[in-house]
Amino acid sequence: MNSKHLPADERRAATVEAVVQLAAQHNPSDITTTRIAQHMGVTQGALFKHFPTKAAILEAVMGWVAERLLARIDQATLGCASPLAALEAMFIAHIGFVAEHPGVPRMLFGELQHQGDTLPKKMVQKLVRQYRERLQLILTQGQAAGEIDARLDVDAAAVLFIGTIQGLVMQSLIAGDVARLRDDAPEVWVIYRRGIGGVR
Numbered sequence: 028m029n030s031k032h033l034p035a036d037e038r039r040a041a042t043v044e045a046v047v048q049l050a051a052q053h054n055p056s057d058i059t060t061t062r063i064a065q066h067m068g069v070t071q072g073a074l075f076k077h078f079p080t081k082a083a084i085l086e087a088v089m090g091w092v093a094e095r096l097l098a099r100i101d102q103a104t105l106g107c108a109s110p111l112a113a114l115e116a117m118f119i120a121h122i123g124f125v126a127e128h129p130g131v132p133r134m135l136f137g138e139l140q141h142q143g144d145t146l147p148k149k150m151v152q153k154l155v156r157q158y159r160e161r162l163q164l165i166l167t168q169g170q171a172a173g174e175i176d177a178r179l180d181v182d183a184a185a186v187l188f189i190g191t192i193q194g195l196v197m198q199s200l201i202a203g204d205v206a207r208l209r210d211d212a213p214e215v216w217v218i219y220r221r222g223i224g225g226v227r
Contacts, residue, residue, distance in 0.1 A: 042067065093154040
């Protein structure tokens with residue numbers, strides 16, 4: 028189907044995907060509606076038929092990120108043989124998501140730096156809370172199963188898990204080599220697993 032004549036839902040989805048693609052190559056704060064429209068091969072007027080403002084586009088992007096990332100990790104942990112296996116699956120799934128969508132962390136970091144409580148920023152904060160809750164649950168289950176040190180501070184372990192992924196992502200962005208994420212992740216996971224007393 029011609030990209031200039033997409034149904035409304037598909038146009039909105041295509042706009043979100045265009046922003047994610049652009050964020051992989053450009054500073055998210057420099058992504059204008061003009062640039063988005065050019066990338067999609069449509070006019071700005073066509074964009075504004077579906078999104079009244081640029082902020083509305085950003086809100087849709089953040090909603091897409093939250094939905095896709097949480098769905099990815101939920102799917103990865105489904106049916107895992109043990110809590111520790113689920114934790115590893117979650118780690119690898121998150122790394123895979125970022126490797127496939129390198130513009131996402133640039134946008135998330137960008138939104139969190141904004142002053143004030145914008146709706147996109149609140150959406151990022153909500154995503155982090157929901158992510159942390161999933162982590163805390165799996166870590167607690169791991170302790171109950173005897174796979175993880177019973178003395179472990181679960182809250183701190185969840186913070187470290189997220190921080191470890193953020194560190195890997197930041198280093199890959201600095202190096203300009205997102206592919207290294209997949210290469211570095213397995214060994215980094217082993218170190219994290221040892222730190223929480225994970226046995227296998």
